[in-house]
Amino acid sequence: MKEMIMKRFNKSSITLAILLSLPVANVYAADALTSQEAKNLIPLKEISITGRYLQAENAADDISRAADEAGAKYYHIKSIENAMTNNSADSAVVYADIYQSNQPVAVEKKEVTQNGVVLYPRAKALYYLPFEVIKFKGNYNNTAEIMNDASKLAAEKDAYAFYVYSIAPSDIKNQEQDIDVALYKKDAVVRDFIVSKAIEGEDAYEITSDAFQTMTPYETISFHGSFNNTAEISAEAQKYAIANDAHFYYVKEISTNPAGTIQTVYVNLYK
Structure with a gap:
């Protein structure tokens, strides 16, 4: 009788039994970040979920799933508050920031020039006041082509540095774009409307x-x-x-x- 019972267990049955005995892992890919890890990161956006949660940590799996659905790889749960809904099943709203990466963006320190004009990084361009903002239009395949034309115009204006402020579609049918370029003198003053x-x-x-x-x-x-x-x-x-x-x-x-x-x-x- 014992031998007959043993024959009932084929290879598939044994494999299934092993899988069922393994620890259950979180099926969602987005990983949690601590407050310290998230401190210097820029979030994609804030998300929130509403449900029956006694504390924020209870919502981890649901937040991870929501982060996944938004295309994020990491999340940081920030806060929890009482839900303001008429649904008796909802007891709290949990807020979280979601991120694509857990690494701070590296800052480019080396000065870059193009056609003899310095290309200001975003942080520097926003801090200083340009002496002029010029606009031009064109049909470009990539940003490298835009930067090349922008730097040529900056050189014609005798600018020390330039920064492409915006690139916006002008004529979608003809694939034309409107480009705004800020031009700077070497001794440009700090913008007077910055708080600090x-x-x-x-x-x-x-x-x-x-x-x-x-x-x-x-x-x-x-x-x-x-x-x-x-x-x-x-x-x-x-x-x-x-x-x-x-x-x-x-x-x-x-x-x-x-x-x-x-x-x-x-x-x-x-x-």
Whole structure:
């Protein structure tokens, strides 16, 4: 009888039994980052999920899945707050930032020239005031061709440096593009509407309240978190500005929530 029972177990049955005995791994690929690991990273965007969560960590699998669906490889859970829905199954909203990489973007230190004109990196170009912004239009196959023509125009204007501010489609049918190029003198002055001149080298700058009254944002975004002071809010707003390809930003509004709770921050973005 024993021999007959043993014959019932074929190779497939044994393989299945082994697989079932192995530890169950997270089927979602996005990995969690600690606060320290996420500190110097620029998020793709903020995501949120609503469900029955007693604490933020309970939402890890659901956040990982949502990050996967958004095409991200990493996530950092930031905060949790009570859900404001009529669904009794929803007890909390969990917010997280998602990322493509867990490595800070390397900063190019070496000065680059093209057609005898210095190509300013983004951080330097935004910090200094150009003496002129020129516009031109053309049909280009790649950014290298655009940079070549932009540098030639900069050389004709006797500029020390240039920076391509924007490339936008002009005529989709004919594949034409509108290009804005900022031109700089060697002794260019610092922009007077930047809030702090001590942050030279950043990829987005906060503007003054006076500038806020006169500048027109191209978009207003919001994000969530628990912050101890305005400096922390500004630093987080800067990350979101960079993620949205903004050159400048202004913290327009902060929700007046009780201490220790989640705040909503509204930020104006500018080119």
